[in-house]
Amino acid sequence: MTLQRTPFYQAHLDAGGKIVNFSGWELPIHYGSQIEEHEAVRTDAGMFDVSHMVVTDIEGSDAKAWLQKLLANDVAKLSSVGKALYTAMLNDEGGVIDDLITYRMNEEETQYRIVSNAATRDKDLAQFEKVAKDFDVTLTERPELGMLAIQGPNAIAKLKQAKPNWTDVLDNLKPFVGYDLTDVEGQDWFVARTGYTGEDGVEVILHKDNAIEFFNLLQDNGVKPCGLGARDTLRMEAGMNLYGHDMDESISPYECGMAWTLALKDDRDFVGRDALVSKRKQAKENGTAMKQVGLLLESKGVLREGMKVTINQGTDNSQEGVITSGTFSPSLKQSIAIARIPASVDSDTVQVDLRGKGKFVDVRVIKMPFVRNGKKQFD
Helix, strand or coil, rough: CCEEEEHHHHHHCCCCCCCEEEECCCEEEECCCHHHHHHHHHHHCEECCCCCCCEEEEEECCCCHHHHHHHHCCCCCCCCEEEEEEEEEEECCCCCCEEEEECCCCCCCEEEEEECCCCCCHHHHHHHHHHHHHCCCCEEEEEEEECCEECCCCHHHHHHHHHHHHHHHHHCCCCCCEHHHHCCCCHHHCCCCCCCCCCCCCEEEHHHHHHHHHHHHHHHHEECCCHHHHHHHHHHHHHCEEECCCEECCCCHHHCCCCHHHCCCCCCCCCHHHHHHHHHHHHHHHHCCEEEEEEEECCCCCCCCEEEEECCCCCCCCCCCEEEEEEEECCCEEEEEEEEEEECCCEEEEECCCCCCCCCEEEEEECCCEECCCEEEEC
């Protein structure tokens, strides 16, 4: 398989990035120290190449109606241009095909933009096209664009330092809102106050021809290049899902902490709704409903994906769950995990067999996030 390269590839090499295969893309895992990169985002400013994400522009008289059919959350919530919506896109059985962000791009509600995951590109685009058959809508993938996430408590200040002409836009940009920078910077520039780290910051979409210059400019202004390793520990501390780990097509939004994204108050008929509601009701009735929780290991060891979680271990009332993501938290200096356990569990302690040898260790159940804006979020 030929690996793909983002427009920032040479910048990664020049900055000393160690390149690995990530979902078919050559991306940096780190630039020497994953811990230093993690800390830079928690305390200062770091940047991540997220150009492997898929940008799809939508246009047409039925654009809004198409999105209301396609997505489990409702784009009617996008009350003004630039607003962003986080949502699941479900299959007919109510499982998560992907989680993605949709932006409203014009006043007339005829133009939108979707940013979705690289690993699910083919099935995402197939689902887009399948549902689009019944609507007057044109879908345009934008592979010529790159995307850079600039994150951390000083991210916006350093971006303003690098791009003084963006100051007014950034000063007025609210969380989960994007802005088309055509009138400020030129065609194909877009900035949104979004991210995947639990810190303040933005994600910038730009034409690939401007990528290297922009990366170098940010680096010259004190923004530290960061790799996939730090991106993963940061998102886990922030309690954010990773597709293919914490959810997939066999998992419903109720089972992966995404119930808050479901817009079910009206009669909107979106893909997967009937199965989602029916299966949820059935799971509640027969006691098989699952929920997502955070886990904190207060002893030595590291929680890893795939480890079994046991509740009331060794009793007749024993129940089981599973860790879907696990790591050592650089901010907390303890191991943390995201897990799926029975919804009926209300205990603040569960057990995990760390080494698979039947020796269970108590693990604390935590309401996520673990860390947000550089601070621990639990007592």
